[in-house]
Amino acid sequence: KKLLDKINNEIGLLLSDQYPSIDSRELKTFLRKNNIPIIFTAVDTPFSNGLNERLNQTLVNKIRCKINENRDKKAWTTIAHNCVQKYKKTEHTTTEFAPKHLLEGTN
Structure with missing residues (x-):
């Protein structure tokens, strides 16, 4: 139930x-x-999914780095969730806004 609540609150679309x-x-x-x-x-037409693929590459790299420095042995799913949350709140150099702000109007 807890997982489904998270899914319903955080996933608006699957590309x-x-x-x-x-x-x-x-x-x-x-x-x-x-x-x-x-x-x-x-x-x-892989180019039509290019931005999504680039985001995936960024997240995989961040998750890999966090797993390698994981001293307290968190589950990789927890690490992945934390990386996604941090990414959503990080200001983008081009737009000068965090993705969360652009999508939801919040920080």
Whole structure:
């Protein structure tokens, strides 16, 4: 229940490439039950998902660094969540706003 509450409060949209398993009946049912829309990028156009891929690369690098310096042995899922939260609150050099502010109007 706690996980579902987090999902409903933090996920407003799922953007995905055409990877077959992401198009599963189970996932579609879950997303529909939780009112989370899914948008698929066009076939054979990886550039249409470039910003998403760049964000993923940034987050993977941050998570990897935090795991390597993880002295108190937190679960990787906790580390990933903390990295995402920190990223959402970090001011972007181009926009001069944090993603959370641009998406939600809050800091």
